Amino acid sequence: MANPVVLTVDDDPAVSRAVARDVRRRYGDRYRVVRASSGEEALTALREVKLRGDQVAVLLADYRMPQMNGIQFLEAAMDLFPAARRVLLTAYADTDAAIDAINVVDLDHYLLKPWHPPEEKLYPVLDALLDAWAAAPETTTNEVRVIGHRWSAPSFTVRDFLARNLVPYRWLLADEPEGGRLLAAAEACAEDVPVVITTDGTTLVKPTEAELATHVGLSTTPAADFYDLVVVGAGPAGLGAAVYGASEGLRTVLVERQATGGQAGQSSRIENYLGFPDGVSGAQLADRARRQALKFGAELLTARDVVGLEAAGATRLLRFSDGTSIAAHTVVLATGVSYRQLTAPGLAELTGRGVFYGSASTEAPSCAGQDVYIVGGANSAGQAAVYFARHARRVHLLVRGPDLRRSMSHYLIEQIERIDNVEVHPHSEVVGGDGTDHLEQLTICDNRIGERRSVKASWLFVFIGAEPRTDWLADVVARDARGYVLTGPDLASDGRRPAGWALPREPYLLESSLPGVFAAGDVRADSVKRVASAVGEGAMVVSLAHQYLAAQ
Template identity: 70%
Template sequence: MIDRRAAKPVLLTVDDDPGVSRAVARDLRRRYGEDFRIVRADSGRDALDALKELKLRGEPVAAMLADYRMPEMTGIDFLEQAMDLFPRARRALLTAYADTDAAIQAINVVDVDHYLLKPWDPPEEKLYPVVDALIEMWRATGESPVDEVKVVGHRWSAPSFAAREFLARNTVPYRWFSVDEPEGQRLLSAAGATPDDIPVVITPDGRVLRTPSEVELAGAVGLSTAPSADFYDLIVIGAGPAGLGAAVYGASEGLRTVLVEREATGGQAGQSSRIENYLGFPDGVSGSQLTDRARRQAVKFGTEVLAARDVVALEARGSARVVRFGDGTEVAAHAVILATGVAYRTLDADGSDRLTGRGVYYGSANTEAPSCAGQAVYVVGGANSAGQAAVFFSRHARSVTILVRGESLKRSMSHYLIEQIEAIDTIAVRPNTIVDEVVGDDHLVRLRLRDRLTDAVDEVESNHLFVFIGARPHTDWLDGVVERDPLGFVRTGPDLLVSGERPAGWTLDRDPYYLESSLPGVFVAGDVRSESVKRVAAAVGEGAMAVTLVHRYLEDQ
């Protein structure tokens, strides 16, 4: 029996060209041979057989490099099947220059980390930096056996869905068991629970939680929910791209920083199946992958992250800025950055509230992807988030229909995404369409659709409706504390000056800084800011810029 602690992690390469296969194995062995075992295969089928042996023998696989164009099984097909065996192994695609465009499009099928152009001479410049990055990502996620959380629930239970989404978005490994299956029933019996208690969550140490709140669930799976101190240099509220950007720059520049998030890091961007127009990722990056890297980066620099904490109030006490949580506890700092982003608007259709989490979902709800297999899926919305979701679900569903109020997607969706959608046969766009009613008893079974121009009504059968219909800021808790525009977005900087006059109650002998709110020392970044650019890159930039202004503010004190 192999001692897993002594086994070297594997770097696997597969290429049907013997010369290329030997060359990449040689270059990998030269650089990584002391710490890794290099395994090469001449076909996707041989590589899968090798992976199955490694799985049975308990050997970890760190990274896989697969040629894009191979007979019988392409590199994409191989990586897709290999992920079932080693989901935490990192993945790269080897491609010739002539195949670059096709490879980049195909990468959307599998969450590939990098692609490499052949030839890669010199390897010190073109091969090793990529493999170094793959190994670093693999080490960050770990390949040792994972103690999984068990979740027992029902497919059409909204609380069960909420628990799964919370764990998935916070990158907590879990295994799902349905109460309709024998193993789920056995777990309920062992836990002394009944189907009325779902979701039932069982932690690796055997602790049982019945219908837990998010705070209870977060604490049980090891997420931090309580601050370690009473006072910080900087509190960042909201862990979307803007908040993560602020946390990275704040902590890296020496500010004792705490990042507070109500649900999960990433915000709306974290739910995106693929972001393809973010600088530096030519082959795209999933929202969860981007935000997970940002979270790990923030933690590496010393940011303290608090999960499942609902902020309900903000006030000034002398030079301190105090944040109060829903449970009555509070934390204070010299400065605060508001990066609370926006939330999807709810669907104005009969039955939608009752069936939310039971067939009606806001955002991508990627945990539902397997249950969409062979189904007719409907997506409401015409912006990029809706288009990205449609492309993602098209890999699983029999058909995907995008329902748009307007004449077309051209006014609200990026051109590259429209081209992708037009190239996928299983995606249809239905313009001038409104959802009047969602129908079902315990779950969604049918949609009642109305043509906005003709008022013609028809009904379609579906169990899955994903809604992306604009967004609103969650800022009611700031009423009377900072100035907001009529839509609830927070005004900052020059927008606070009326006829050259500073906002009422402003006490400092200077104008508000560009991202500063009407309360000195409270800054705003990202989508929640009035007149902001609603893009991931802009949000990250504003988060970094807000930290610079925080330093300037602290120097003034």
């Protein structure tokens, strides 16, 4: 962090240089002295300091300045840095105005010009003010700051993107004092949110995920046009393929639409993954794998949406949504699956405003002392229930079937049974939701008897199965009726090679109907929906890619 600022403002160049010189001579090793020649110039400098997340310790302003006098400047500066100590420089004739300013801007001191010798008239005053300020300084931060509204879906999207990409950030409400000060510094208003202020002070108003990624240090542009291996999707399968591909010498790039980890990255705790007897969060596991892939030389592109795949001879071409493209010898499709959305009336409009798909762990602290409703009966829903039980007053787990045994691991069922504030509701479905600016009420149906009841609720997290995002592959590779990519033996259930297959060999085990294009993890038809199996397929597919390349 930069040293705290002492700002001096005076329209007389000689006086301005003198005061800055005297302050710098005694305090320059601990404080950064910023000099301005007018109130407007000084306010511009303060806005920049505020946006960078730095501190201002003392403001010294001359009383007699045109356009904006010292009292007017200090009054405006208070809105940005209320804890900064305020000093007015005055001539003897202006002492009455200085005394009046004590009430107007809560003035800490006024100094008569000239202040020489500074050892007697300036430094004792500043010493006392700096000591007082240092005893209770303003909070500094080197984090990204996000200003938004509590029940704003775009604000949630920004926070979720940063959290899932492990970018530290500070969340501020637009109607809170500090949030308002930052909006003022950015010359934005409450209607502009979400506003993101990066660590270097750059202001982003309603940024897209691509803009956000670029400004917080995530890579979005490929370093080359051609690769040995392109992996699409950075869930466990994609991360596994990137680690093994790069470690075995393939020039590898990993392309992710949103954040590394996929659905597994949102899991609060994975306890049945080999080598982690105490469990590991999905975010921790994904971060370790990401760093491992980067260590071996893989590139990672974030916030890049792949929308097309085509064959150009032996080359496989991938097109991005912005019209650019990259090419490779081989491609691994590891796009995983997305949670299906509830179709009950009233819920679509409340997505991101009380209705969330996936764990949305950023919201957990806000659930303190409230009831949380979770829909789903598989492991992801169970892990979320255990996690939210630490924050919420009560967690209601709504399950369509008679119990959890059909789709949830035994260890999770036992955990849930031991948690007093988790209640399982069998034969229950959400059939409606209502609210103004956020979710306020749910309608729940007992599917055995058709009886409906309404409950007050502000939090609904949905884990109701998943579907692959493979529409962009419809005319390129063979898929099953649900959209999952067919590979290997599944391509020729009748004993014949897939249509259009021109090679003399059969497709490899994880190879799609387009030679050199492989599928791994949840996106592959009939795959085992577990983290360990996805990682294993990611490793296996690299071996098959080597075989494909060797035969070319």
